[in-house]
Amino acid sequence: MAIQLSVNLNKIALLRNSREGDFPNVETYGKLALDAGANGLTVHPRPDQRHIRPEDTRSLAELVKAYPGTEFNIEGNPTAPASGSYPGLIELVRESQPDQCTFVPDSDGQKTSDHGxxxxxxxxxxxxxxQQVQNLGVRVSLFMDPDLEQIQLAKDIGADRIELYTGPFAWAFEQSEAEGQAVFQVHSEAAAFAQSIGLGINAGHDLNLENMVLYKNLPGLQEVSIGHALTVDALNMGFTPAVQAYKKVCS
Known part of the structure; x- marks a missing residue:
């Protein structure tokens, strides 16, 4: 089965926020991604609203509904407080009704998520x-390191899926094929264990066209969320061709 590609739009929002106004428009690029064959969209709203804003989340939720068979994934820290127009992750999930909510243990001071x-x-x-999010009819995934004990705990507290944090894999792959293979083996063992206890498997962070050639072989991998590398590749090849290239490497 092909791996589902969820296009993360945070970097489009970050570019927009560097100027006044609404250019580039996040919803426009969400539509381009879905028209190019993406299986869904991902956003990671934060209290500081440095990229995705609550209004983006709401409009993208409506956009995805117009594309049957696609999914909307909202990521974020479920314990981060409401701030200004940011209502908190769970309230935003309640308003937007995504297909999936991925809990991530990040803080405002982090540039990006860097641990499970x-x-x-x-x-x-x-x-x-x-339980609160599942009661809303939304699947819950937890951002996790490839630690078998931690993955068992994710199952024990009721998660539907895990999203394996692939930053260390991407860094190792960039150093050498052997180092990338070594970390991939650790992830493969974690994925096989997750499958064996009934957890679904997603992955994300610094995945790109080069390292996905290896990582797509992860046992049971259902979905990858990719934004930063795809946006960088889009600078060279255009946004639609970039989405299509990532769809091809996921097949």
Whole structure:
């Protein structure tokens, strides 16, 4: 089965936010991605609204509904407080009704997500939030490192899927094929374990056209969320051809 490609639009929003006005328009690029064959869209709203804003999330949720068979994925920290017009992740999920919500343990000070949950510490906090979102009819995925004990805890507290954090894999792959293969093996073992206990498997962070040639062989991989590399490639090849190139490498 082909891996589902969810195009992350954060970098489009970041570019827009560097000037007054609404150019580039995030919804326009969401439509371009879906017209080019993307299986869904991902956004990661944050309280500081440095890229995706709550109004983007709401408009993209409506856009995805016009494309049957596609999915909308909202990522974020479920414990981050409301701030200004940002209502908090769970309230935004309630308003937008995405297909999936991916919990990510990031903080405002981070440039980007760089680690998975430590459920030995946070399980009691995260478990009821998973239940709240599932009660809204939304699938929940947890951003996780390839740690078997942590993955078991994700299952124990009710997650539907995990999203394996692929940053270390991407960095190792860039150093050498051997280093990339070594980290990929760790991820493969984690994915096989996740499958064995009934968790779905997503992946994301710094995946690109080169390293996806290897990573697409991950056991049971259902979905990848890709934004930064796709946007950079779009500078060279155009946005629609870039989405099509990533769709091809996911097949």
């Amino acid at each position: 949950f430590d459920l030995k510490k946070d399980a009691e906090l995260v478990a009821p939030l998973i």
